[in-house]
Structures are given as C-alpha cells and as structure tokens.
Amino acid sequence: MVRVRGRRWKVLGALALLLVLAVIALSLWEPIGTYRAAPPPAGRYDVRIVRDRFGVPHIFGTRDEDVAYGLAYAHAEDDFGTLEEVMAMTRGRLGALTGQSGAATDYVAALLDVRATVDRDYLKQPADVRALLDAYAAGLNRYVEKHPGEARLAGLFPIDGKDVAAGFVLRSPFFFGLDTVLEALVKNEEMRPERGAPLHDAPNVTPAGPAEIEKGxxxxxxxxxxxxxxxxxxxxxxxxxxxxxxxxxEAVVHSREGWDFAGALFxxxxxxxxxxxxxxxxxxxxxxxxLIDVYKLRLNEAGDRYLFDGKWLPLQSRRIWLKVDMGPAVLPVPRTIYRSVHGPVIVNNKGAFAIRYAGADQLxxxxxxxxxxxxxxxxxxxxxxxxxxxxxxxxxxxxxxxxxxxxxxxxxxxxxxGFAWDKLLPGDRSDALWxxxxxxxxxxxxxxxxxxxxxxxxxxxxxxxxxxxxxxxxxxxxxxxxxxxxxxxxxxxxxxxxxxxxxxxxxxxxxxYDTAFSRRSYAGSWLRRIAALELSGDPGLREAQALIAGWDWTLEGRGRADALALLVMRPANRQHYRRLAPPDPREELEKAAAHLREHWGRLDPPLGAVLRLRRGKTDLPLDGGPDVLRAAPLWDLEKDGRAKVRHGDSFIMFVSWDRAGRVRSRSMQPFGASSRPGSPHYADQAPLFVRHQLKPVLFDPTMLRGNVEREYRP
Structure with a gap:
C-alpha cells in the first residue's frame, strides 16, 4: 500500500512538473516566435522639448524628422502604456497584451492583410515621409532604451517605420463603419438593407482596444x-x-524646414x-x-472555390495563430482567414461573404x-x-x-x-466589382x-x-x-x-457649449411617445412622466428634470444614430426612474450629481449629454450610481485669424497632458473643462516666455 501511494505521488509530481513546464513554455513561445523589426536607420536627431505650464509639449527640431522623433519621445513620457498597445496592435500581438479583446483586433489586422499592404507600399512612399515614420519609431525606441522597465510585452521593441504606418492602415476604415459590418458577419447576423448596417448594437471588434470608436x-x-x-x-x-x-x-511642433503646427493626434x-x-x-x-460593399460568394461543395464570371477560382486561405493572454500564459488560438478577388472574406453559418471597402490596401x-x-x-x-x-x-x-x-x-x-449597392451584392459577377x-x-x-x-x-x-x-x-x-x-x-x-x-x-x-435639444429633432417624437404612455396604474412612473413633461429641453444642470432627461435621452440617441427603431419608452422611463430612486431616493437630483468627470482623486460635476453640442454621449454607471463620462467633448480648439491675418488659438482637454497618475498634469485641465474655460495655445515660440515648466533634449 505504501509503494502504491508512493507511485501515485511520483505520478502526481511528474504531472505537476509537466504542468509547470507547459506554463513556462506557453509564456515563452509568444515573444520568441514573433517578428522582430530591425531598428530604423541610425541617425542623430537634433530636437528640443519644451513643456509649458500645462505640460503640453512644444517640439523644436532642425528637420521635420527631428520633430517626429521628439514627438514620439514626449508622448511616451505622458502615455507609454497606450503607445505600447498601439504598437502591439500593428504587430498582431495586442492579444498577448490585453487578452481576448486584443486578439479580436489581431484577427481583423490579419483579415485585412495590413502587414502585406505596408510591406508592399512602404518603399513607394516619398523619402521625407519614410524619414518621418522612421524617426518617430526611433523616438519610441529611445524611450524604451532609457526606461526598459516600462515595457510589458517582451520583444516588441525596437519598432520601425513600417509598424507606425501599419497603425494608419488598420484604424482608417473603422471610422466609417467597417467594424459593425465585420462583427455582424462574425456573429452570423443578417445584414440590414440600409447601407449594410447590422442588426446588433455597439461594436466590440475595434482597433481602439477596449474603448470603441464612437462616431461624433x-x-x-x-x-x-x-x-x-x-x-x-x-x-x-x-x-x-x-x-x-x-x-x-495635444502638441505644438516647430521645424526649421517650415513645419509649424498646433493641434492634436492619436x-x-x-x-x-x-x-x-x-x-x-x-x-x-x-x-x-x-463606402463598404458586401458580396455573397457561391462556393463549391468543398468550400475551397468560388464562382466568378463562370469560372471556379480558388478561395485563398491562410492559417493564423492568435496570441491570447490568459493570465499565467499566452495561449495560441488558431483561426483561418480567407480572401477573394473582392477582398477579405468571412465564412459563417449563412455562407461566405466578401467585403470591399474604400481606401483598402494603401498608405x-x-x-x-x-x-x-x-x-x-x-x-x-x-x-x-x-x-x-x-x-x-x-x-x-x-x-x-x-x-x-x-x-x-x-x-x-x-x-x-444597375445594382442595389446598399444591399447584399452578387459575388459571382465582375461587373458588380468596382x-x-x-x-x-x-x-x-x-x-x-x-x-x-x-x-x-x-x-x-x-x-x-x-x-x-x-x-x-x-x-x-x-x-x-x-x-x-x-x-x-x-x-x-x-x-x-x-x-x-x-x-x-x-x-x-x-x-x-449649448446643451439644448431642437424641437425639430428626434427628441420631439421620443418625448411625445413618453407623454402618450398610459400609466394610470403606476403612480411612480406617472410622476416621472410628469417631470419629463415639464422639462425645458436643455441639459444645463439647473432644471429639476435634467438628470431624468439625461438617462432617457441616451437610448433614444443611440437608436437614432444607428438608424434603428426607437426603444420602448415605458421600459426606458422605468429604468431611468428606478436608477435615480435607488441611488438618490428621488427623481430630481441635480444633473451634476449624476454626470461626473472622474479621474484619480478628481471628481467634478458635468453638464451636457448625448447629442447636444456640449457632448457627453457615453458613460459608465458606477457603484454609487454616478455616470462617469468616458467619451464626448475631448480636444477642443478655438482658432481665429484677425483682419491682419494673425493667428491666435485656445484649447482644452477633459483631463490633462499626461496619463500618468503621478503627474501634475494628470487632471489639471479638468476644473477648467467643466467650467467651459479654455487655455491659450502658446503657438508662437515667443509666447513661451514665462510659461515654461521644463526644457530638455531626449
């Protein structure tokens, strides 16, 4: 009996050892088996970074490429974590960093053949453009060289100019709705007739990472x-x-080659x-x-060929391995991607669908x-x-x-x-292929x-x-x-x-900064639907209905009904913008009223008590809301019931040229120049932002006198 138990312990020990070795192998395979870029061509960059009193970087360089180098370095100082995720995205390794949501982006990058586009066209770009991309990559590499402990993903750096270019190729089509089309097809959903818009709600297949690109x-x-x-x-x-x-x-750039610009970038x-x-x-x-067309392909029985102008053409296929962070290890997940003469192809339960979209395969x-x-x-x-x-x-x-x-x-x-271009198109005819x-x-x-x-x-x-x-x-x-x-x-x-x-x-x-709804907008029909509800058997909802009936149609934060209106207008705006039928008015009124009563014990808390700007220790009241000019369309409801805004008015800039042609500008961000919690500029603009105030853009270098926080060379 003792020998049997001993053998069992040996077997269990061996299995445990194998498990440990497997975890180690899975944690090591991903960086070892990935593409590594050669560093950009060696070069010396003459750049000076000046931070103004709000921490905004002013980049001064002899050449344009010097400025790009300094811009990358300054941005990494303020938000290296996000930049690392963006570069991982361009390498198809975002899943190894952020898990399943990142792997979805990696799948899309492979489906759209982003790297092939970059590899084919990079050397065709003008020399000054390539120098700019390489210099930007060199600036990020320099930052990692000086701060090696900040990099989370082994083997990602050094990057090169191609990695920077790939980010543009991948993100561009998602600003005109490619994400919604892809996700509908991946989820086996029917495509709606209105310009191919899907039946589902918010997209999550997006190169923006966890935060979706919202159109606004x-x-x-x-x-x-x-x-x-x-x-x-x-x-x-x-x-x-x-x-x-x-x-x-936000950044301001100055080059002796004539590049002087103030603005914002991703x-x-x-x-x-x-x-x-x-x-x-x-x-x-x-x-x-x-700008997006979807074609239904006719496949043969084997599913490896499609009919096109009477001929059976091979359906191109390629096996890829998505890298998905699962905690203790990065797991390889196999997927097959397809392509036809039309473009990327998604095969789902309803067939094979090819996608053609504007601006594909170019830099x-x-x-x-x-x-x-x-x-x-x-x-x-x-x-x-x-x-x-x-x-x-x-x-x-x-x-x-x-x-x-x-x-x-x-x-x-x-x-x-001759074709219904806003509907599903035949994939077997070349005359339907632009x-x-x-x-x-x-x-x-x-x-x-x-x-x-x-x-x-x-x-x-x-x-x-x-x-x-x-x-x-x-x-x-x-x-x-x-x-x-x-x-x-x-x-x-x-x-x-x-x-x-x-x-x-x-x-x-x-x-x-206006916060009103036009009475000619969809708000009118939506509020009429709420007013028409028969609520005689529900005194609580009748009270909410009466409060909305007396609302002044603004979200300025002074009216008793503003908080309730904020919550009931959001679903109406969401459906309207996505060209979907309005939501159920009773259901939305009920949810909004229940939320306010649960957390405030009343229907009429001040709007600023509900709608909040929160970052670190900063917690401030906001006005505005969905689809008003003072925009706050997306928020997360937190445990205390507050709506923490995560999307809306972001970079604001007022520019003017006087009669003599002299330029002046002012700007504002919701938080500040830095995403690092320990920085004094983590949320220093927030108090101004909530008060509708703007700061001067110190565009002319002479304006920096007396407003410099620090000056250095990276």
Missing part, C-alpha cells in the same frame, strides 16, 4: 462677413474616447491630425457615406496628412487633399485669407448603375457660402450653411451613397447660427 464631433467655421470683428474663426470639437488608442494628445501618429499652422487650419468630423493617408500640415494656402491644402489617401471623414477648413470650406471627404467607389475611386473633383464640397458660416455635427452635408446656401442632393449621384441623417447637434447648430447675423467670439463659444 462638432465643427464650425465662420468667415469675416459673418463675424462681429471681421475675423475668420474655426472651432474644432472632436468627440473621442477620453483614454486609449484613439484619445487625443497615439502612434508622427504628426497632428487636426489643428492649425500660421495661415490655415482644419478639423474633422466623422461622416457615413456608403497614401500618411503623406496626405503630412502635406496638409505643411500647406500654406488654400490651393496647397487642396493639393494635399487631392492625394486622396484618407478614405472618409469631413474636413472643415478656414484660413487667414478669409476662406472657409466643408469637404465631404470620401474615396467614393466608382460604381456601375476597382477605382472617383477623382477628387467629384468629392462634395461647399466653399465660401454666402451665409458666411459652415457647420457639421455628423449630419448630412446637405445641412451645413443654412437655408438658401446648402448643397442640393439632386446635384450628386445616388451611387455615392451620401448620408441624409440629421443629428440634434446639426439642427441645433443651424438654428443658433441663423439666429445671429453677426457672431462674436463669445457668442460662438456659447453656441459650442
């Missing part, structure tokens, strides 16, 4: 003819997640993506033209953004736009010469008439309208300049798939601009 932003441009003092004004009011891979980072970008230089500026808002968006940064006139800026690398998003422009413009930018497919985008002169635009102003708030481009000055739908082919959606923000912007024939800077600020 406001933009205003005012010409001298409409401004009270003859100035030209531009307001950039992007709505992005407040943290993560698509959160804004982690992994070697240049600002919006803002201004001395003579011009622009901002972006997400648009939603129909031109990188050169386009850099050329926009360095443009000095409207003509030069339009020349950069004509590169046609950015596949979507509106561009709202203004300059020192008094020009204002809206470009409904998109790489519109050159489609043939191969080119329309030229830049076909892109809808509105330049210097007589009204003297332009707005966009993720609404149709046919509502941008006020009555009598709008683009006409009849002037554009329906094959472009131009959106016709109205947002409350768009309607409200037009109402406020039309009510003011001479707009001062202060009046433009009041418009931007």
């Amino acid at each position: 932003s406001n933009a205003f441009a005012v010409a001298p003819s409409r401004s009270a003092d003859g100035a030209t004004r531009l307001v950039s009011n992007a709505h992005q997640p407040w943290t993560g891979g698509v959160a804004w980072y 982690p992994g970008s070697p240049f600002p993506l919006l803002g201004h230089n001395r003579t011009l500026g622009w901002t972006n808002t997400v648009n939603r033209p129909d 031109k968006m990188i050169e386009q953004y850099f050329r926009l940064n360095k443009a000095r006139s409207f003509a030069e800026w339009q020349g950069a736009m004509a590169i046609q690398g950015v596949p979507a998003t509106n561009f709202i422009y203004a300059d020192a010469a008094g020009n204002i413009a809206l470009f409904y930018n998109g790489l519109f497919p050159e489609r043939r008439p 191969t080119r985008s329309l030229p830049f002169d076909r892109v809808p635009r509105l330049v210097n309208p007589a009204s003297g102003y332009l707005i966009n708030a993720n609404n149709t481009p046919f509502q941008a300049a006020g009555p009598g000055d709008e683009l006409q739908p009849s002037a554009f082919s329906p094959l472009l798939g131009i959106e016709t959606d109205f947002t409350n923000r768009g309607l409200r912007s037009i109402e406020l601009m039309e009510a003011d024939s001479s707009i001062s800077e202060a009046e433009l600020e009041r418009i931007k």
